[in-house]
Amino acid sequence: MLFESNKNNNPSRPSNSVEGLIMSNPTQATSAPWRIGVLFSRTGFMSVIEETQYQGTQLAIEEVNEAGGVCGRELVPVAYDPGSDSAAYGHYAKRLMVEDQVSTIFGCYTSSSRKAVLPVVERLNGLLWYPTLYEGFEASPNVIYTGASPNQNSLALCRYLMDTFGTRFYFVGSDYIYPRESNRVMRELLKSNGGSVVGERYVNVYARWQDFVPIIQDIKRVRPDVIFSTVVGEGTVFLYQAYANVGLDPKQVPIASLTTTEAEIAAMGFDVGEGHVTAASYFQGVEGSANNAFVQRFKKRFGADISTNMCAEASYFQLHLFAKALEQVNSLDTEVLRSMVFGTSFDAPQGAVTVNPMSGHTDLWTRIGRANRQGQFDVVSQSKEPVHADPFLIGYGRATQTGSVQ
Known part of the structure; x- marks a missing residue:
């Protein structure tokens, strides 16, 4: 799998002349890969948990690609490491959407990092998939919340x-x-x-x-x-x-x-x-065949002594939810993709989950x-x-x- 990692780069501020670009991938006959953004800290004080979110995302991408990709096209992540710096999440989100021309981003653990990315995806009409429990009292048309609310x-x-x-x-x-x-x-x-x-x-x-x-x-x-x-x-x-x-x-x-x-x-x-x-x-x-298979694959990929956890699991199933919706619409256009995501269900390791169309949060x-x-x-x-x-x-x-x- 091609994994475009920019882990050690410093965030930059793209020129305003391209900031207003509308990012989309309309339906078309092509074999070009689907490029998606990944923002998890693999260094710094948050890496103890965000590394596992990165792993859950990576495992799901590999599974999708091994099964033939989405509409015959490979998923290729463009990954940055914000280094546990909340401000860096916003900078990297902007780089992903403006310079890398990526409209869908998977990432963030802390609420402060999510708050840094939120105005970027709202202004440029991207879609952030957020796999972490949080404090609630937020809803954005540009965020799919797959972690627990209060x-x-x-x-x-x-x-x-x-x-x-x-x-x-x-x-x-x-x-x-x-x-x-x-x-x-x-x-x-x-x-x-x-x-x-x-x-x-x-x-x-x-x-x-x-x-x-x-x-x-x-x-x-x-x-x-x-x-x-x-x-x-x-x-x-x-x-x-x-x-x-x-x-x-x-x-x-x-x-x-x-x-x-x-x-x-x-x-x-x-x-x-x-x-x-x-x-x-x-x-x-958690008991169940879906979780047994998930744990087995996770340990085989990352080490027998590595445990799964709720944040890795949410990072894993949200990527599969995304791939399922993308298969239906064959487009990364945010408006088109989001309409298909709402109401989509998946047999996750924790059990069946559904993106609730009333709030963009997930029934867990x-x-x-x-x-x-x-x-x-x-x-x-x-x-x-x-x-x-x-x-x-x-x-x-x-x-x-x-x-x-x-």
Whole structure:
């Protein structure tokens, strides 16, 4: 497979004379490859998780091409590494659309990186496929959201934690958009159900292990029932290690998260991660033939010791959703392609998923897992069917029904 990688290039600002070009690939008889953009950080503090998103994307592209491509044409990604710098995502998105003439982009983990790309794809009428859980309260005709929104993870997690551990929560987050907004949602859920926030601390996205020491000391002093973490990247590893170093017990006061996956557990150490809780649409241990095949292919491609995770899985299935829609319209024109994407379903490793035409978000499964000593998650609760995307929490007053799990 031809993989056009520009990993080490610095972002540039293309001339204004070409910025207004309309990018499209109308239906035509040609064998030229379909060129798509890929924006995931393979270096920097976010690479611990974004590398797996890159791998999920790469695996899906290879599968599509091995099956004959789309309409007989190969998918060729043009990839840039933003190096965990949010501003670089915007620069590279502009380069992809203006210089590389790419209209469809797969990428971004943090909300700040998505926010950097959003005005670019909206101005130039591109299409961003975003495979990461996020804080919700956004909808753009130029974004397909394939990660979970709050009604697909936060509601069920809050209910499980309050029922199992108690009502006093301590918030720890990285200091940017997603953690603060996710904590706002969680705070409202707690308030509505008789819970409380007994502490709230934020760290720089570049935080090191020593930055978490005073936070853990404060947690020991306050003695909450649950620690709710929205720390991301390498900071996740440092938080959990600091927790383990002072001898706190996850059986009594676990760290619960929406962002801690098998990738972070592997980085921190299986013993460090054991017993902590994550809400996700997907875990590697999900039962089903689609997931078994996905895990087998992923490990064969990237190494037997590499685990899949919710972000890699979303990156994988969204590429297949894209290929399915592209096969139908035979065009990368954003308006034409988007109309076909809405309502499209795919038998993903997590189970059947559908791009909800009401919001451009994806109907996903809801699961709660507890990490075990093997670095995997034991699923302790899951939805009976995909949960409809409700990014603006319109059904917030019916939280227990919308986010209920068996």
